[in-house]
Amino acid sequence: MEWIPVCRSCGQRNPGTWSRCPRCGGVQELAPPPAPPSLEGGEGLWRFRAALPPVRDEITLGEGGTPLVRCERLAARAGVAEVLVKNETVNPTLSFKDRAMALGVSLARDAGAPGVVAASTGNTAVSAAAYAARAGLPCRLYCAAGAAGTAKPRTAAAYGAHVEPVDGDFSSAHAAAAALEADGWFPLTTTFRNPYLAEAHRTVALELCEQTGGDVPGWVLVPVGAGPLLVGAHNGFRALAASGRIARPPRMVAVQSDACAPLVAAWRGGARAVTAADPRPTVAGAIADPMRGYEDEGLLTLAAIRESGGLAVSVPDDAVLDAVHDLSRLEGLLVEPAAAAPLAALADLVASGTIPPDARVALLATGHGAKEHGVKEHGAKEHGAKEPDHPTQG
Numbered sequence: 001m002e003w004i005p006v007c008r009s010c011g012q013r014n015p016g017t018w019s020r021c022p023r024c025g026g027v028q029e030l031a032p033p034p035a036p037p038s039l040e041g042g043e044g045l046w047r048f049r050a051a052l053p054p055v056r057d058e059i060t061l062g063e064g065g066t067p068l069v070r071c072e073r074l075a076a077r078a079g080v081a082e083v084l085v086k087n088e089t090v091n092p093t094l095s096f097k098d099r100a101m102a103l104g105v106s107l108a109r110d111a112g113a114p115g116v117v118a119a120s121t122g123n124t125a126v127s128a129a130a131y132a133a134r135a136g137l138p139c140r141l142y143c144a145a146g147a148a149g150t151a152k153p154r155t156a157a158a159y160g161a162h163v164e165p166v167d168g169d170f171s172s173a174h175a176a177a178a179a180l181e182a183d184g185w186f187p188l189t190t191t192f193r194n195p196y197l198a199e200a201h202r203t204v205a206l207e208l209c210e211q212t213g214g215d216v217p218g219w220v221l222v223p224v225g226a227g228p229l230l231v232g233a234h235n236g237f238r239a240l241a242a243s244g245r246i247a248r249p250p251r252m253v254a255v256q257s258d259a260c261a262p263l264v265a266a267w268r269g270g271a272r273a274v275t276a277a278d279p280r281p282t283v284a285g286a287i288a289d290p291m292r293g294y295e296d297e298g299l300l301t302l303a304a305i306r307e308s309g310g311l312a313v314s315v316p317d318d319a320v321l322d323a324v325h326d327l328s329r330l331e332g333l334l335v336e337p338a339a340a341a342p343l344a345a346l347a348d349l350v351a352s353g354t355i356p357p358d359a360r361v362a363l364l365a366t367g368h369g370a371k372e373h374g375v376k377e378h379g380a381k382e383h384g385a386k387e388p389d390h391p392t393q394g
């Protein structure tokens, strides 16, 4: 099987490209998806190398192979048969982004890129900085000037990355990062700009299959900015179903914040086009992606949701903070607010009858609460909503 980017707009095949279509600027996808592999030796992400785009030199910090935690108290409270939390917070830089960055930085080194570049002031920034250091590659990160002094950019700088503040919002940073690609810098912005990065998240599906003995939950709830985690996981489930290793792909539920939900708005409107959001401040900053300037990339996420039989929903900040509290106090899992959005959505989905009481549900816990969380020391909730100027594309 080959891994060749194909433009969704003009259909041109563009081998050896790492970004949008060189002919028309369209979003690219990799085709065809390969069959799932037999497992190889080692541990973590690269055990699944046969399901990933091939690389010559595998960069790793031990990413992947994350625990699947059965949460009986959360299941009882939500009124469903089973709640499983895929705990991505224990990755080397405490978020799921490490899967995509291990693959991306490996590809960058294979390509002989002079360095890697991303627009992010969140989990992507930290992960890109760590993996670039591991690979011996320079890393440039562009972020909105207002976010440059916050915890995640400062952490990225600790890994030696060059953090460049850009006047304006995330879209301005996005454009600045894209401009550096003309000099051969390898794009690691985790929207769908680089078609390879989402495919690293196939491994989430392969691990879930292995950890449940092939009896995967019927529903998978995912915090979503642009949606590459949801799409990559769905591609993995689809390949598993095609090979008969699971009965059918789970229904994928995209969960966004009420304050910034362009994909939910598009889903409600028939999912034919995405309109950039005008976001309000939210505690779930890691999924507050207005998608201005790359609205078309949202169509990939909407297509995966539709194909899986899922849906897109949004949640208010107070429900997100309650979910952070419940995950930490009831189950011992401290996550960042965006990572609690799926649990925040679960109660309404059960109450409305969308998810039945006999359902088994997996929640993807994407980022650790050590970087940010909404829980105060004495159990009261903080309400310090931040400006959503630094999405990290969940």
Ligand SMILES: [Zn+2]
Pocket: 007, 008, 009, 010, 011, 012, 021, 022, 023, 024, 025, 026
């Ligand atoms: Zn094209």
